[in-house]
Amino acid sequence: MLTILSDLLWSKVLIAVLIGLGVWFTLASRFVQFRYFGNMFSILSCKNRQHDDKHLSSFQALVLSVAGRVGGGNIAGVAVAITLGGPGAIFWMWIVGLMGMATSFFECTLAQMYKSSEEDGSYRGGPAFYIERGLGKNWKWLSVIFSILLFATFGIAFTTLQSYSVATSLEDAFGIPLYFSGIGLALIVGLIIFGGVKRIAQVAEVLVPVMAGGYLLIAIIVISLNLSDIPAMLELIVKSAFGLEPAIGGGIGAAIMMGVKRGLFSNEAGLGSAPNVAAVAYVPHPANQGIVQSFSVFIDxxxxxxxxxxxxxxxxxxxPSIQDSVQGVALTQASLATHLGEWGRVFVSIALLLFGFSTILYNYYLGENSVSYITHSGNNDFVMNAFRVITICLCCVGAILDLGTVFAFADLTMGLLALVNLIALAMLFKPAKRVMKHYEEQRKMGVKHPTFAAEDFADLDLDESAWPKR
Structure with missing residues (x-):
């Protein structure tokens, strides 16, 4: 039943909504994701890394969101997409990514606009907050549904799946028993998550650039060794996307469905997860974080x-001619081994370990944000500590479970999560575009670093304590 509902959601509804809204946001914003692409670097410059002990900098929010986006989806998810949808699935992942950059810009801008200031001076925000504040109290039921889906998807299912991916990869490469990997992962995660979002961000700030840069370097080496074959591979991807090559993996329909599904799983644009992190950053203007998070989708x-x-x-x-050929992370490992020898398989295992580890930290924070919103217990140590213990247990149990049902459950809840968020984004596009124009007007006036104050938008239900008065 879960599989039937998930297939209906992903094969028809979400393909239309994701691509449709992505195109709408792109055209209506005059390609905002490309116009301000270069501006991202000035936003992340040292001069603009404004934060203190209670807030994240824009850079820390970026690497924390990249920590979540960059993970199993980039290694195992791409392999699954190619296996089931053929090379053409990658083209549709690109389309979802490029259009998703605009979607991410608006959802993360909204998260900044409608963020709330906590009693200790820190921030919380995300789709649950902009649904309630932006659409009004009558829509609180939708924000609660979103929070429940976010908790079920990231706080429970994805944490379990990441633990499984890490443990199976280590077993394949090094022969480490699954339960040893689960226990070790649980211990390390526990030491970090009990330190709160600041410690998570500090770990991600070091880990993410190293792991993403290392993976990119290995890919560049592989591409350099096969430089003459690159044009043919890119041509194969594009032709397969439109059925111009012999059917591989299921034809054009499977290519589109797997490209959209795995693309969203990987970059999370429109899913409503990244805005929870984007809202925590201290930035002078909401559009700043929209631009930065748009770049995060590009990286992923x-x-x-x-x-x-x-x-x-x-x-x-x-x-593709062999029915029972290797799939998932094993395919990526075996492929890299054909280029660089057996140590390539080891490298993928280490990369997946680091990616999976950082993603679990990210998943934990999203689950914590959901718990805080649903129970109004942001500063309740008992509730938060209980969730931390649950996360540690999931790291242990996930490593040894048969996760077929968890995968089906996660696909369904992730699809519903995206649908709720995309509906909210469509309804809140007008105020989000208004804030984008506010940013652009200041840039046209020569203001290098535009600022934002809630008093300029008195008609919106913004938390004035989260935005300093001029």
């Missing part, structure tokens, strides 16, 4: 997913 899908796709397609391990 256009850079890292493409790297994995080329590693697989340029290798000899991928053979």
């Amino acid at each position: 899908t256009i850079l890292l997913c493409t790297c994995t796709a080329l590693i697989i397609l340029l290798g000899s391990a991928y053979d």
Whole structure:
């Protein structure tokens, strides 16, 4: 039953809504994701990393969201997309990513606009907050549904799945028993999450650039070794996307469905997860974080997913004519081994370990944000500590479980989560676009770093304590 509902949601509803809204946001904003692409670097410059002990900087929010986006979806998810949808699935992942950059800009801008200031001076925010504040109290039921879905998807299912991916990868590469990996992962995660979001961000700030940069470097080496074959591989991806090559993996329909499904799983644009992190950052204007988070989607899908796709397609391990050929993370490992020898398999295991570890930290924070919203217990140590213990247990149990049902459950809840958020984004596009124009007007006037104050938008239900008065 879960599989039937999930297939209906992903094969019809979400494809239309995701691509449709992505195109709408892109055209209506005059391609905001490309116009301000270069501006991201000035926003992340040292001069603009404003934060203190209670708030994250824009850079920390970026790496924390990249920590969540960059994970199993880039290594195992791309392999699954190619296996089931053929090389053409990668093209549709690109489309979802490029359109998703605009979607991410608006959802993260809204998260900043409608963030709330906590008693200790820190911030919380995300779709649950902008649904309640932006659409009004009559829509609180929808914000509660979103929070429940966010908790079930990230706080429970995805944490379990990441633990499973890490443990199976380590067993394949090093022969480490699953339960040893689960226990070790649980201990390390526990030491970090009891330190709160600041400690999570501090770990991500060091870990993410190293792991993403290392993976990108290996991909560049593989591409350099196969430079003459790159044009043919890119041509294969594009032709397969439109059924111009012999059907591989299920034809054009499977390519589109797997590209959209795995693309969203990987970059999370429109899913409503990244805004929870974006809202925590201290920035002078909401659009700043929208621009930064838009770039996060680019890093995930256009850079890292493409790297994995080329590693697989340029290798000899991928053979669509063999029904029982290797799949998932094992396919990525085997493909890299064909390029660089056996140590390539080891590298993928280490990369997946780091990606999975950082993603679990990110998933924990999203679950914590959901618990805080649903129970109004942001400063309740008992409730938060109980959830931390649950997360540690999931790391242990997830490593040894048969997760077929969990995968089906996660696909369904993730689809419903995206649908709720996308509906809210469509309804709140007008105020989000208004704030974008507010940013652009200041830029046109020569203001290098535009600022925002709630008093300029008195008709919106903004938390004035979260935005300093001029």
